[in-house]
Amino acid sequence: MAFDRDLDLVKISPNTTPPVCKLMDYGKYKFEQTKREREARKNQHVVEIKEVRMSPGIDVGDFNVKLKNARKFLSDGNRVKVTVRFRGREMAHTDIGRDLLMKFAEACEDIGSMDKTPKLEGRHMSIFLASKAAKEPKK
Secondary structure, three states: OOOOOOOEEEEEEOOOOOOEEEEEOHHHHHHHHHHHHHHHHHHOOOOOEEEEEEOOOOOHHHHHHHHHHHHHHHHOOOEEEEEEEOOHHHHHHHHHHHHHHHHHHHHOOOOEEEEEEEEEEOOEEEEEEEEHHHHOOOO
């Protein structure tokens, strides 16, 4: 039957009794399958980690610029790593950096949530913010 119709005989489940087969154009089927995979790959969004760096002595204007950039990254659906770099004697006042990071997280609370609490790694203290829009399932 497959030869008469210029189609291929494809085994769907060969281990069952009797084996299930289907008449189809296998080349066309493979082409459509790769086309669907390409379309799905094009529509998926890769979450990137964007980084915002500050120092403990940052001024209000600069803080607001960093905050605006982080809010833009979060609204795009990316994760944001906020880092405070301590230099020299600033290491004695890591509490200032922790307060700064907590203030930053509170300012982004409406569009992003804090993943990890402030953590000191060497001379850098950082937190991660995740977008709330990315966590909610799309309707």
